[in-house]
Amino acid sequence: xxxxxxxxxxxxxxxxxxxxxxxxxxxxxxxxxxxxxxxxxxxxxxxxxxxxxxxxxxxxxxxxxxxxxxxxxxxxxxxxxxxxxxxxxxxxxxxxxxxxxxxxxxxxxxxxxxxxxxxxxxxxxxxxxxxxxxxxxxxxxxxxxxxxxxxxxxxxxxxxxxxxxxxxxxxxxxxxxxxxxxxxxxxxxxxxxxxxxxxxxxxxxxxxxxxxxxxxxxxxxxxxxxxxxxxxxxxxxxxxxxxxxxxxxxxxxxxxxxxxxxxxxxxxxxxxxxxxxxxxxxxxxxxxxxxxxxxxxxxxxxxxxxxxxxxxxxxxxxxxxxxxxxxxxxxxxxxxxxxxxxxxxxxxxxxxxxxxxxxxxxxxxxxxxxxxxxxxxxxxxxxxxxx
Numbered sequence: 001x002x003x004x005x006x007x008x009x010x011x012x013x014x015x016x017x018x019x020x021x022x023x024x025x026x027x028x029x030x031x032x033x034x035x036x037x038x039x040x041x042x043x044x045x046x047x048x049x050x051x052x053x054x055x056x057x058x059x060x061x062x063x064x065x066x067x068x069x070x071x072x073x074x075x076x077x078x079x080x081x082x083x084x085x086x087x088x089x090x091x092x093x094x095x096x097x098x099x100x101x102x103x104x105x106x107x108x109x110x111x112x113x114x115x116x117x118x119x120x121x122x123x124x125x126x127x128x129x130x131x132x133x134x135x136x137x138x139x140x141x142x143x144x145x146x147x148x149x150x151x152x153x154x155x156x157x158x159x160x161x162x163x164x165x166x167x168x169x170x171x172x173x174x175x176x177x178x179x180x181x182x183x184x185x186x187x188x189x190x191x192x193x194x195x196x197x198x199x200x201x202x203x204x205x206x207x208x209x210x211x212x213x214x215x216x217x218x219x220x221x222x223x224x225x226x227x228x229x230x231x232x233x234x235x236x237x238x239x240x241x242x243x244x245x246x247x248x249x250x251x252x253x254x255x256x257x258x259x260x261x262x263x264x265x266x267x268x269x270x271x272x273x274x275x276x277x278x279x280x281x282x283x284x285x286x287x288x289x290x291x292x293x294x295x296x297x298x299x300x301x302x303x304x305x306x307x308x309x310x311x312x313x314x315x316x317x318x319x320x321x322x323x324x325x326x327x328x329x330x331x332x333x334x335x336x337x338x339x340x341x342x343x344x345x346x347x348x349x350x351x352x353x354x355x356x357x358x359x360x361x362x363x364x365x366x367x368x369x370x371x372x373x374x375x376x377x378x379x380x381x382x383x384x385x386x387x
Contacts, residue, residue: 011062016193018062018097019046020209021125027206029141035199036085045085046195047205054137055090056121057082066101066126068108075109075124079117093135095123106132162214163243166203168334170211171240172351173201174230178379183285184349185340190227197228233382244355248330249302252294252322256312261323264312265295266345268324272309274299275339275346277327278356282367284347285340289370290363294322296356298329298348300336350375 023033031051036044045057059082061074075096082092094117096109106124110132113122121135131143161167174197176186191197198208212228215221220236222229230236255264269276280295282288305313316322329335338349348356354371357364372380 011064012193014062014064014097014099015060016195016209017127018060018095018125019195020205021097021127022058022060022095022123023047023205023209025125025131025141027204033204033206035195035205045082048090049093050090051137056093056135057086057090058093058095059085060095060097060123062097064098066098066105068105071096071098071101071105071109071124072112075113075122076116079113079120079122083120091119091121091135093121093123093138095125097125097127099127101126101130103130103132106130110134162211162218162220163240165331165333166207167211167214168240168243168331169337170197170201170203170208171230171236172334172338172349173197174228175351175379179350179375182340183375184338184351186338186349192227231382233380237376237380241355241358244330245359246330248327250296250325250327251302252316252320252325253305253313254316254320254323256314265297265324266343268310268313269297269345271311272299273336274308274326275329275336275348276342277335277348278353278360278364279362279367281348281353282357282371284342285350285353287350287353287367287371287374289367290357293360293362294325296325296327298327298335300329300332302326302328 023035026033026047026049031049034048035046036048046060047058049056049058059078061078063070063074075094078094078096079092082094086092094113101124109124110122113120114134121133121138123131123133123138123141125131129143131141133139133141172184173186174191176184177188177190181188187200189196189200191200194208194212195205197212198205201208212221215228215230220230220232222231255261268274275298276284276295277298278296279288279290279293282290299308305311305315313324335348335352336346338352339346340349341347350371354368354376357371358368359365360367
């Protein structure tokens with residue numbers, strides 16, 4: 001967590017942190033939270049929050065100091081913007097934040113809101129734990145400090161794994177502008193903060209904020225770049241490779257009936273939510289190097305062939321040569337979101353292929369080296385980071 005000096009001197013960090021705290025607060029209270037995407041030329045709320053019987057268009061503004069003469073004008077601005085973003089299905093909720101706000105000042109803001117915008121909802125939060133809300137269904141959000149303490153205690157276990165499934169997907173999103181679309185399916189943009197990344201990657205603001213702060217904490221983000229830019233990439237990619245070496249669940253299978261194996265494989269891939277991986281995926285992406293290894297097919301969860309919708313596939317006996325190896329994706333979000341379409345079947349993206357073949361005993365290191373030389377070398381070295 002950034003210190004109070006940073007929050008006072010950096011408006012962007014202050015606003016991003018306030019929005020993440022607010023999203024975390026609502027999610028923890030059982031609300032559905034999303035960050036709406038604005039149409040070109042239009043203005044939308046920072047957050048849309050909803051639960052049974054209540055929905056709000058939320059605008060949050062963060063001040064450097066928790067003084068009433070700073071917070072009341074900010075709240076007024078937030079309310080006007082929230083009211084503009086609200087519609088028949090939700091109500092406006094304007095929230096102001098600061099590193100520290102006294103209960104007396106919070107009550108002054110809420111009193112002003114009640115007097116001048118009685119039909120709206122209001123909130124005041126600070127980075128030390130204060131929460132004050134007024135409006136239908138908002139009473140249970142108030143807190144004196146225990147709530148953020150719980151967040152600080154739980155944050156390390158929630159964010160310690162930089163290379164969790166969802167975080168691997170977010171890494172691919174950050175790297176996507178440096179890869180052609182036929183090698184990775186992901187939005188291609190530059191993002192100034194976690195909120196923009198969350199919208200583009202279709203993840204929660206809380207998840208994106210944890211990811212960005214973990215990158216910062218581990219020293220993988222450029223400190224002064226205008227957008228989120230990865231640095232120390234050699235170290236990051238080595239850690240990513242090591243993560244991919246974990247033991248995975250897989251089942252050798254064979255085709256029950258005869259016929260051309262490629263035809264049967266395509267039929268298998270098209271009959272369920274599955275994805276071609278490892279060496280067969282490298283071949284499909286025109287980076288094939290290793291031959292003679294059965295094709296690998298990723299699924300989100302291993303099940304019986306019938307449950308997967310495969311009518312011509314059965315588990316191979318130990319003495320039988322498999323026609324295909326079905327593997328449970330260790331990071332299904334990253335694998336399936338980044339996959340590309342080749343000949344109407346899903347194929348693992350080039351980053352995923354490089355990760356997965358790296359430790360394979362059948363010349364996987366050589367296959368990974370070929371992909372690195374032809375595609376990933378400049379990206380890993382950061383030569384394209386400013387593109």
